[in-house]
Amino acid sequence: MAFQPYRVLVVDDEEIVRSMLGKMLGANGYRYLLASSGREAREILSREPVDLVIMDILMPEESGIELCKAIRQQYPRVAILILSAVDDPETVGEAISAGADGYLTKPMEPKELLAQITVAMYYRKQELATE
Template structure:
């Protein structure tokens, strides 16, 4: 049974996360601040850590950095009300694997947990015959490799690895091109159009999965997972 450490200074949030996770087979351990979390990590083995950001004593960024320095094999999902790009980048730079913003949707949270667990186990991610093979960095449809441009490949890989996560254009640009690029962030839209057109040509139901959330960004839906 996979064991998850929940770190949050609010007891109601810890209980809510446990209510989502335990019924589907995860064992949960609790810590109410960063100091307790660090002590637990020293003494116990965890498969995943759900880590709040705004806590007394050590904030989530500090705790994340300390844990990834000592236990780099343990993935961390940061749970935060801070949804600005600077905070997200700070968390990822501290070693976080992913993040979920508060308030969160329970189904989205569980999708993120499943995604991280799959990646930890190096299991292929499969959606309706479309597969991301992380071990070989390949995207396949019904077992056959699909040739995308490097940026389109990186974009699609990001969506497949983070089902349910809403990315705005600037986030996608930062992840794939970085702000040092001389490209226009609107190149994200043209690359997503390219991905959709190529997969439609291959009769893949891309519109069931890659959703445009008007005025907000893009999201990969796993509702059609097979």
């Protein structure tokens, strides 16, 4: 069986962040989809298979924490990484409690994000294998 690249959904209300992450993911062999809001992310998830969601916390309409909880409940096989400028322990704890598999602060190095993707996907697969 040939390697199938992970499908990653990037959710961020800032176009420049979505674009930068999309280019970085594409350059590293990932297939990606981009959403500017929680609503758009939900629409994509309802029709497209996704392995990983990378999302911001501070977004209009719906916070990343709310979206994280909803994704974890509705799509338990999807790994979730939070990528946010918010860097306080309480928010990190809230994100992990909501179901995030990892938390990175902006700005981050591409190598750091790629490593977190690898770790999140590994642990999600391990968790699913024990169900």
